[in-house]
Amino acid sequence: MPLDSAATTVLSFSPLMYNLYTDCPMPIYVLSANQISLQQPLSQDWMHDPVLPTEPFTRSIDPDYRPYVSPIEARRMGKLLKRALATSIQTLRDTGIEHPDAIITGTGLGSVESTEAFLLDMCRNGEQLLKPTHFMQSTHNTIGSLVAIQTKSHGYNATYSHKQISFECALYDAWLQMRTSAINNALVLGQDATTPNYYHLFNLVGYDGPEMKCTCGEASVATMLATSVPEGQTPLCQLRGVSLMHTPDNRRVAAALERMQVPADVVVLAGYNGLAANDVMYDRLLADVLSQAQVLHYKQLFGESYSASALGFYAAAHWIGSGQYRQILLMTIDRSGDVALTLLEK
Amino acid sequence: MNIEELKNQIIDALNLEDLKPEDIDNDAPLFGEGLGLDSIDALELIVLMEKYYGIKLQNPAEGKQIFKSVNCMAEYIDAHRTK
Numbered sequence: 001m002p003l004d005s006a007a008t009t010v011l012s013f014s015p016l017m018y019n020l021y022t023d024c025p026m027p028i029y030v031l032s033a034n035q036i037s038l039q040q041p042l043s044q045d046w047m048h049d050p051v052l053p054t055e056p057f058t059r060s061i062d063p064d065y066r067p068y069v070s071p072i073e074a075r076r077m078g079k080l081l082k083r084a085l086a087t088s089i090q091t092l093r094d095t096g097i098e099h100p101d102a103i104i105t106g107t108g109l110g111s112v113e114s115t116e117a118f119l120l121d122m123c124r125n126g127e128q129l130l131k132p133t134h135f136m137q138s139t140h141n142t143i144g145s146l147v148a149i150q151t152k153s154h155g156y157n158a159t160y161s162h163k164q165i166s167f168e169c170a171l172y173d174a175w176l177q178m179r180t181s182a183i184n185n186a187l188v189l190g191q192d193a194t195t196p197n198y199y200h201l202f203n204l205v206g207y208d209g210p211e212m213k214c215t216c217g218e219a220s221v222a223t224m225l226a227t228s229v230p231e232g233q234t235p236l237c238q239l240r241g242v243s244l245m246h247t248p249d250n251r252r253v254a255a256a257l258e259r260m261q262v263p264a265d266v267v268v269l270a271g272y273n274g275l276a277a278n279d280v281m282y283d284r285l286l287a288d289v290l291s292q293a294q295v296l297h298y299k300q301l302f303g304e305s306y307s308a309s310a311l312g313f314y315a316a317a318h319w320i321g322s323g324q325y326r327q328i329l330l331m332t333i334d335r336s337g338d339v340a341l342t343l344l345e346k
Numbered sequence: 347m348n349i350e351e352l353k354n355q356i357i358d359a360l361n362l363e364d365l366k367p368e369d370i371d372n373d374a375p376l377f378g379e380g381l382g383l384d385s386i387d388a389l390e391l392i393v394l395m396e397k398y399y400g401i402k403l404q405n406p407a408e409g410k411q412i413f414k415s416v417n418c419m420a421e422y423i424d425a426h427r428t429k
Contacts (some may be wrong), residue, residue: 075361132389
């Protein structure tokens, strides 16, 4: 066989020709999604009676954790770990899936409160007398590990940390594994806390500031994705696709939207926060590739943080689940220009 | 040795937020039964002894006796403290 023909044959069966967004018949459902944020925790009260933040920095409202973890077990856990555990356990209870095939976490800063405490101890005590608990919890993957240990889930466990698109990285991993039949369900987490110290640093580097039109917040989200719906349950929506792009030009984003079969008049849930440096990236991209779209904002409701887009996903899933929208495209643009697109549909 | 102060240091180091000093029996076992502490708590107690009393535990085998109860801890601290 001539070399050219062989190459043609190989290419015609190449995975590159296979469109994971449209050619795979397997649906992926969002069975449940829960949040702890500045809104009432573990509830959808924000849909009819939202908390309206008035301060530039607003911490999450913590629920009573005793239904999720005993006080003796919780005593060593920082706030973020307790929030991760409560959102995860509630999501597992909602779906009846006790041990998911995968637990995949997205977090920008990990357990930053423990990291700060550990580093401050190092500075104050000359790198001596360091508390083992703060050391153990100062890694990013403590969150997913703790959820796995507490729920006795021994499947795939991974953590992604990529600033504002950390959650979408976790979502993409789950979506790909389900599309390729490697797993049937996944608990996907978006978890970030913000400390007063870190809020101060955000201001110094211009990630926050007086012109920001939303508060700096915190985000804890857990969602269950599955390729089938357990008997007697109604999914919130379907996850039609996730696309991640490293500093793409607009043409590349347009091509991704085409592959995902996103209609021109789609409802876009965008990460506007009022900061010019952030918002101009959305303005330019939307004007070029989705000029007919209806654009919604969510950070005024939930605040800005590295896992804010997880709350965007959560809100979109519940808006679709409640029948307010049929389809929503969640758009996240990282300050470095990376773009994440997530398409949810009834 | 001020037992009350030691109990407060233990409560703080181990995040035993729901406990008050008077809830901790001076002679009750710290590990297993009693407070139900575990091996990570033992590490926290070792850091506590060095931080507040300048005691560096060289022999881990000693820990079992030292951390038997609050009274045992207090006795050991009285005998070995450097600050």
